[in-house]
Amino acid sequence: MTIEPLINYISNLFDISNNDIRLLTHFFKNTNFSKGSILEKENIVAQKLYFIRNGFIRTFSNEDGIEITTQIVGENNFITGFNSFVSGFISKENIQCISDCEVLHITKSDYETLTKESAIWSTFCKQVYEKAITFNQQRTTDLLTLSAEKQYLKLLAEQPEIIQNVPIQHIASYIGIKPESLSRIRKKIIS
Template sequence: MNQIRKYLQNFVEMTGHDWEFFSSKLIKKTFTKKGIILKQSDVEKYLSFVENRVVRFYISETSSDLTFGFVFQNDFVSAYDSFLSQQPCPYQVETITQTTLYRIHYQDLQKVYETTSMGNELGRRNAERLFLIKSNREISLLNRTAEERYLDLFSSHPELIKQIPLKYIASYIGITPQALSRIRKRIS
């Protein structure tokens, strides 16, 4: 849990009371490899902190899955649109390897917002961070080549990227696995 506290202190100042209240609401859960965190059409009830490994977001298609996001260890993960609206999620969230999460339920997070001095600021800053991630991803898809997107992903998480199957990486950067193989061959 110290990882979560360190992460949160990057965004907000937290009193001992605030941390005790927040951490008392966290539930530790371990998922197996390819464990479904959230099924398509379910409502997201948790905001989770990835203690270790990698999580992916995808839309299940008949021919292949369309991967559109990854969350790496020491970061928060949620189908945030479903979490905020409490409406069914149009995609799935799964683990790539065995993964441990610390989770807080929607209702408990609302209590954190209401009763702690850091709650609202934490919520706002997390929402701003998620917006910037989404915006940067969209701009990257429009302005950068597939090779540049691959190199960006690899340089930001070199130790974890090796755990992600190439077909998921290819889908994420918007190309076929064969095209990704050619890129990897060219840059090696």
């Protein structure tokens, strides 16, 4: 198993040198996780950044014993408790595999070393963070302004792979409703 998907992802945006490839290969490790595995736990500082080669991963918070899914990502996406990973603050999120997953990961200390040694990596990460901030800002707006049905339709149009591969309870939580309500919305859309 190689880190080729990550290299391809970066090289689609930037010219990547052999030295950058060597550094990425040295610092990123490939790991398989089974469905349900917790990659990072709440109430600790996030220690790793993950690049998903295969599978689906979610972040969720526990609010009075109820899991609230805050993010769902699949192949060729990065995931971590970004606020915690970047700032060193305690994470309020758990990161869990929704399916069997193959990921590439880098530790915080290796990430910092890679950032110092590779200008491309530093520039690339800035772009990843900007994309995450933009996505999260739009998601907040959608949660506040769109009905659950419109949120579901938007998810269906923009990320159909999530609808096809993620259990209904996680999708419902992600758009802020109960699974029964999502079932009604899906039946309405189909008919």
